[in-house]
Amino acid sequence: MSLSGMRGLSMFISDVRNCQNKEQERLRVDKELGNIRTKFKNEKNLSPYEKKKYVWKMLYIYMLGYDVDFGHMEAISLISAPKYPEKQVGYIVTSSLLNENHDFLRMVINTVRNDIIGRNETFQCLALTMVGNIGGREFAESLAPDVQRLLISSSCRPLVRKKAGLCLLRLYRKNADVVNIDGWSDRMAQLLDERDLGVLTSVMSLFIALVSNNTEAYWNCLPKCVKILERLARNQDVPQEYTYYGIPSPWLQVKTMRALQYFPTIEDPNTRRSLFEVLQRILMGTDVVKNVNKNNASHAVLFEALALVMHLDAEKEMMSQCVALLGKFISVREPNIRYLGLENMTRMLLVADVQDIIKRHQAQIITSLKDPDISIRRRALDLLYAMCDITNAKDIVEELLQYLSTADFAMREELALKAAILAEKFAPDLSWYVDVNLQLIDKAGDFVSDDIWYRVVQFVTNNEDLQPYAAAKARDYLDKPALHETMVKVSAYILGEYSHLLARRPGCSPKEIFAIINDKLSTVSPPTVAILLSTYAKILMHTQPPDSELQEQVWAIFRKYESYIDVEIQQRAVEYFALSRKGAALVDILAEMPKFPERQSALLKKAEDTEVDSAEQSAIKLRSQQQMSNALVVTDQHPPSASVPVSQPGPVKVPSQNLEGSSPDQGMPKVNGTVDKIDTQPIPSADLLGDLLGPLAIEGPPGTTPSEEQNPISGYEAAPNSADALALSTLTEESDAVQPIGNVADRFHALCLKDSGVLYEDPYIQIGLKAEWRAHHGRLVLFLGNKNTSPLVSVRALILPPAHLKMELSMVPETIPPRAQVQCPLEVVNLRASRDVAVLDFSYKFGTIAVNIKLRLPAVLNKFLQPISVSAEEFFPQWKSLSGPPLKLQEVVKGVKPMPIPELANLFTNLQLAVTPGLDTNPNNLVASTTFFSDSTKAMLCLIRIETDPSDRTQLRLTIASGDPALTFELKELIKEYMISVPTASPVPTPSPAPLQPQLLPVADPNDPGAMLAGLL
Amino acid sequence: MINFVLLFSRQGKVRLTKWYSPYSQKERSKVIRELSGAILSRGPKLCKFVEWRGCKVVYRRYASLYFCMCIDSEDNELEILEIIHFFVEILDRYFGSVCELDLIFNFHKAYYILDEILIAGELQESSKKTIARLIAAQDSLVETAKEQANSISNVIAQATK
Secondary structure, eight states: OOSTTOHHHHHHHHHHHHOSSHHHHHHHHHHHHHHHHHHHHTGGGOOHHHHHHHHHHHHHHHHHTOOOOSOHHHHHHHHTOSSHHHHHHHHHHHHHHOOTTOTTHHHHHHHHHHHHHSSOHHHHHHHHHHHHHHOOHHHHHHHHHHHHHHHHOSSSOHHHHHHHHHHHHHHHHHOGGGSOHHHHHHHHHHHTTOOOHHHHHHHHHHHHHHHHHOSGGGGGGHHHHHHHHHHHHTTOSOOGGGEETTEEOHHHHHHHHHHHTTSSOOOOHHHHHHHHHHHHHHHHHOOOOSOHHHHHHHHHHHHHHHHHHHHHTOOHHHHHHHHHHHHHHTTSSOHHHHHHHHHHHHHHHHHSSOHHHHHTTHHHHHHHTTOSOHHHHHHHHHHHHHHOOTTTHHHHHHHHHHHHTTSOHHHHHHHHHHHHHHHHHHOSSHHHHHHHHHHHHHHHGGGOOHHHHHHHHHHHHHOTTHHHHHHHHHHHHHTSSSOOHHHHHHHHHHHHHHGGGGTTSTTOSHHHHHHHHHHHHTTSOHHHHHHHHHHHHHHHHHOSSOOHHHHHHHHHHHHHHTTOSSHHHHHHHHHHHHHHTTTTHHHHHTOOOOOOOOOOOHHHHHHHHHSOOOGGGHHHHHHHHHTOOSTTOOOOOOOSOTTSOOSOOTTOSSGGGHHHHTOGGGSSOOOTTOOSSOOOSOOOOSOHHHHHHTTTTOOOOTTTHHHHHHOTTGGGGGTTTSOOHHHHHTTGGGGGGOOOSSOHHHHHHHHHHSSEEEEEEOSSEEEEEEEEEETTEEEEEEEEEEOSSSOBEEEEEEEEOOTTEEEEEOOOOSOBOTTOEEEEEEEEEEOSOOOOOEEEEEEEEETTEEEEEEEEEOOOGGGGEEEOOOOHHHHHHHHHHSOSTTTEEEEEEOSOOOOOHHHHHHHHHHTTOEEOTTSSOSTTEEEEEEEEEETTTEEEEEEEEEEEETTEEEEEEEEEEESOHHHHHHHHHHHHHHHHSOOOOOSSOOOOSSOOOTTSOSOOOTTOHHHHHHHHO | OEEEEEEEETTOOEEEEEESSOOOHHHHHHHHHHHHHHHHTSOTTSOSEEEETTEEEEEEEETTEEEEEEEETTSOHHHHHHHHHHHHHHHHHHHTSOOHHHHHHTHHHHHHHHHHHEETTEEOOOOHHHHHHHHHHHHHHHHHHHHHHHHHHHHHHHHHO
């Protein structure tokens, strides 16, 4: 079959296919590209047919993987062709070659719109398809109303309407503001009555998107969805062509059940009953059949039904039916079903209390961990991780360890991390914990982060009973021939501290320990060498009476490193050498490390951070925390005697300071137990790294520290999780150190120009904001998200509105549950024009930390503007009638940030001022119009004109006219503010260096009049 | 939502790509390279889902061709598996037992057909009959235009004789 008679194209494809190798192919393609380029240069001589042909060739070449960086214009220009064949090619090739961010697309918005609103049904289809596939924000803004009209039109045929439905979905995804919620809930209910199943399928996809953003608005659609599902599941009145392998449109069934999952509950008993009947029918009535497609389709429906049942948290009986089904699925041979069984079991664990029933399948799940398919292994790993608790931790972790030696590289890191986390969370006893971690390091050293070995050291240090055991284990590992460097580090560290506890065992004399560690010295990297040197110093110290032979050996090494290129090592060598000649005094200086203060495990924190941030997961998290093993509570007892130092001196807190901290001019090196000054108040150091390495004056491995340092309070998050009251006692002192994440002022400025985003964030809470503005009304929704696994309490939000705004905040709950997000709607009414800013006074407590912040709310003047395009006939009479002050104000603004006209126009658009080109013939001038809404002025037209001086861009003349003197003035000032300093988000959102002072406004910029105003409130 | 559709042969040659989420040219090539590698190396007895960059890729093999669709991780995988088959059945009906060569020499038809099945990464029609009708109508529009053009050129040719 030839390509609709396009011989040239068929020939070309054959040529490419006949190429013997890649090189030949490239030559052939390059030749063709050159040919097309020449043809396009003389575009005028091309017939539509030829143009079409070359555009197809371009697409083909592009598909082969070659860069096609020209000819986009030609493809696009075909869209405007009058005849169907060319137009069709234009639309299809454009939507395949370009993506929504392509500038060229802007040029065809008008043509596309004409096709959409035109009478030609086939053109409508083409245009809707392209916009639906690659339409971006600009398309959304200019085309949404037309597309909506087609969707609800009674005169359009289904083929147009179904495309319009999905096209609108795309536009809605690009800009949610294009679908006006108020009008749509009724409209949607009507659309769901649609009889044509093609249109209904499209509409249902659109509905899912709408309802997922706002369940409240669409309650009226819930019974309709249940009706649709009933109709399909019972196969009532479903045309034959819409059944697929005998199943009434499985896709529509799946979509409908997906939509239902966005409603939190179903209150109406009748609706609930009919839905459960349908679900029951699906659960019970789905059989495994021979035909693979029928099987897939019916199971697609079944799995969606399972998800819906889980979501509705049905009666016990139905839930156990679900678990039984899943249990069956995870042991079937068909790999797809097995995969989905595991996946859904994990989901089920998150929402329902089915831990015990799922545990019965543990053996089967462990088998899946050895499945030949990595996709299935991944699911099995996730499920094992989710189902692990104290009762089965030992079995599961041991399985994971065993699997570690054979696992794919792609999975090892995740596997190692998960095993370490589970071991820490659920360890039945400490020696097991140490065993697991050492095995982890041994088997997967490359994939074990430093956090893991730091944590081992911390536990061993804080638990005396564990020390001899850990030392013996470390000693055993050193006998192994090939040892991972991390293992050398941890073994050396532990043996340095505790090998004297083993001295009586065979092979564990100081000399032997030294010899076996020293074997590794030549093979390790500088950071490890540094640790080994400390270990040697410690071994010497513990060897009483001194062994002169050992001394000589160690000293020889110290001397060797005295001139080593790495300063850290050099310094240690020099200092340890000098110290070790002090004899008995050494014992005090090199005493054992003090216990570490309790803190959250960096590992568990990592686990929390990596887990998906959704409220759904709170259930599992809560449970796992409640049942966490307490075997690993690190006791933080401060030795009563002041002769034993309990904390390192201040300066050596984070590794980055170590170099200065231990520089020779400080006189005293920071060796374990060094007593510069006795400070009984432990400094709650934030990160593990700081504590572990600080006293040893080891330079931390590069790259691991910055992230820790940025978040100096991370350690506190642990406090409420651990039942350790001692840890809590140190917290209050630094509670004022809660720092916002990101720049609060920047966030505010960004929200002044857009309607959703983050207003404020700190380590505990994130306050998001979404706003809708309609005339002089506004509805803001504050999203208060608790980022932690403990609740935020004493939450209080108070609005301090300026005189011109009427604001009403709905109830704010006093407690925000862990990981939950609460929404607080805030209604705003604008009374008159003013640039004063509303302030949100917000406070909460987290543990013992009380935070109070005052945030400006972006209910600013420009939010009550609506751009309006005015024709010349309307503009000039208005402009003239508003003849002078106070209704028309003019000002020469100096010190303007130089901006080219398009940028200025862009700024205007962002401020909701509609720039009308052509009204002012001078290209250096800009004319714009907008409508301002307030209770006192109602809708009021504002006209703006800017005259710039091309020779001096820092000044311009601004003229504003409106029917309200206050409005004219305020609008002028607003525009001035933006032209003088255009507030943009700072390029690097670094946390502001100064800690946020409670009771103070987080706004810093004194040049910002808005900020000053808010500050005065 | 389907983020993209990808067809490639056992040799890794791309036969169709359709992107519903914005990917730059560079990302597109990277995605194709990574995925064709990951999928071609999978044996026939494994499941048809590949977890990839936080998404899922659902694929099916028909003779020498692999059909892949990338979806969000929470989407229903089996449903997508059957969208693939639905697409293949329609191609099969259109070409009369479709083979790779049909899709090579008539790659544009595959694009037309796909556009009748999916828009915005969502299924728009699940009736094979309806889709077949729409494609036939498109074909006849193109044919009619061609005939018209021919007849005009004939007239001109006659006149200038």
